[in-house]
Amino acid sequence: MYNYVRPSTLTFGDGQADMMLATSGGRTATGHDAHPVFFDGFLGHPEQAAAALLAVAKVARTRFYTPPGMVAAILRAADPVVTSNGDRLRFESFSACCGVYARYDALPGSLDGALLDTGTTNVDFNPPIRDALARISGLEPLHLQVGEDVAVRTLDAAVIEKKVPLPERWLKGFAEVQLASATVAPAFDVAASEARRFIRSLPSSGSRKPVWVVPAGRGLRITTRPTPGAVSLSGLDRLKPLEPLLRFARSLRAYAAPHDAQGATGVWELQLDHARLVVALSPESSRGFSGEGGVLWDLADEQTADDADLVSAMLAFEPRIDISRLSAESGLAAERVTRALGRLGAAGRVGYDAAEGAYFHRELPYDAERLATMHPRLRDATALVDAGAVRLAGDTAYVRSGDTEHVVRRTADGDRCTCPWYGKHKGSRGPCKHVLAADLIRRGS
Template identity: 55%
Template sequence: MQAYSYVRPSAIVGDHLGFSTSGGRTASGLAGNPRFFSGVITQAAPAAAGLLALADVALARYHQPRAGSGAFSRDPVVTADGERLRFESFSACGGVYARLDMMGGALDGEVFDRGTTNVDVNRPLREALARVGGRDPLHLGVGADELTVTTLDGAVVEKKVPLPERWLRGFAEVQVIASGFDLRGELAGMAAVRFLRGLPKRATSSVWVVPTGRDLRVVAGPTRGAVCLSGVGRLATLHPLLRFAKALRVYGPVAGDRVESSAWELELPGMRYTLVLSPEAWRGFSGEGAVLTDLAGEDVSADADVVGMLLNFEPAVEVGLLADRSGLSPERVRAALTQLGTAGRVGYDLAEAGHFHRELPYDKVSVEALNPRLRAARALVEADAVRLEGEGKAHVTTAGGVREVHVTSGSCTCAWWFDHRGSRGPCKHVLAARIAVRAREEAVR
């Protein structure tokens, strides 16, 4: 269970929006209820709508929705880096990641500290956000001192919600998957509105979107340059924001012959609202396995310790600068960032094509505990179950028989590879073989 402890509920009182905070790490150390910002939101209506959309994602279960699923909503995470505020949330089903970036142009006020914390979002606050009008001034405070209301008895407000490992793993998978995306298409405001409103109405529909000149066109199947949109209904939180939209940007990997993840970013006045969707509605990000290859390296943990000490809530993480300061190669820095991502310590900004530092305010668990395939692969290596052959092949002995692995291509004769063929990361046998190969290479150096 994750326990949130707030001094008092978040609320809008008059023209003051006060977010109460619960725990987290700041540039000046650990804090129980950190205070990050106090000032004016220059664009109140889109900010309120964006925050409400973010909260809606946290409540949603897009795959097999059921009554009462919102009872265990996880409160959003906010990161302050001195230049912007990043609000993040994840759907209850683990298949949709949402982030609202309030840029410097949307904020006018005083920064007290940098860091990451949870912020309380409750039903009365959601109702108040829905009433914020276009011309309403809105003062924003992130931190308990900003609130002008208190509970009658002054008691601490506590929430306890389940925090499944798959939910935390999803944060890691999102940043790794998104880092492989490119911008595939962009539409200006009215064109973006027409496109999104013209998508199929059936929420479970899956389509591919292909850029054609200055437009985006929906096609029925994968084609060169197309982006997969699996589960049209998972874009629902974009629609209330369309009246503020300045542009829509679509990101994705090079399309193949299978469904893929995608990202959808609305540019708002002084803000960006981004949704990243898992390949299919029933697939949460935690099972994608995108982090496993990087985590299998023997030096990754030590490298992550070095790189982690160099992070200090900067607006952007520069791989080249970290490589110079750490003495590591850019490739090892990227692998270290993946390891840090499994602990929720870095995210990825598609618009800026770079990582950002944040520290998820959750109880830390070991990386291998969050990745059972990696744990199983290491166990196979320790049991001497891996026999390396020539021509990049290996045989891995398991209780179910001997598996033949092609180390470079990542193929295997196991049922996992037969079912997924690499679309959800390497199987434990491929991971074990790659760990064994790296160990042999280290031994001959």
């Protein structure tokens, strides 16, 4: 649960705007803190910063896809996650359908004040805050506090705590986004004028089938045929969160995942003044990041558990995790450090910044032991192993599930299974439970 002692506020007076973002429990450099205090100072480019914060908050209360037959419910918006990495603040959120990830990075040069601590927490982003942010102009400085002295505040007898459920889908989404982001590479970079033309030309709704965006001269165009270097885009309206920031844009950069005829995660990055707004889109608008299952390989790899524990103890909320340094200090090979970071990412404990080409440290307020219960395929695979339902014969595994025995074969392109789930997805959404079960047996043998 989020737990705030009072609402966030934004007030105007003395020629400036003063915003205090109330924090909920989170991790800091010194351990758990019920209400951490991360920053006290001014945000540069106030109108741009206000628009970016609004964009991240709007994504959290938007459903870009509603399954057929489902009645869209009134959304209770989840609150953005903020991480202080020592020299920058990162605000992150997911859409209600979990298919769109947004991150606003307030980079060095945009923060004029004291970064008081490092760590991760949730911040209260209530309707009055959103209304007030929309009224900020470029003429008034924006003073920001992330957290406040709660010990003083709780002396006020009028304080009423706000408790809001914390969505578990976000943890799974954070894990999948960092995994997908670590596989992308820069595809193209276009000027601000072309970014404005392209984003504004996209319809507010449209076909949910994947299309691809490719450079065309100095501009961009959409094609229905995938080509290497093209960026997959399913649900054209899912790029609309960038639109309110276009007037501040310096350029638009896109990152493409390895070529996939069925569509893949695309990462879009709007370069701003001393800041970035990043939007990552799931391979299809009907697929939320929380259900992708790519992290199951890392979670199932118990051999990396000790490495992950060692590496996690050496992290200090760095904005860019230096794998070479961790390798030298831990005595682990760089490859083992990278795999350990993958496992930590599967727990939402590190993110990946495509612009930096590096992981960054964050700590989400979740119990790591609950991870397995959040992933039914991993839980079912473990149950199959415990039941003795897996039989190995060379490169082939036979996995009995119910009354059916499925065959898992190792090939040069990865494991293949005869089950209907694999037949439908072909490994594009992570391994099926039978492939996972076979892998668990092989690792343990």
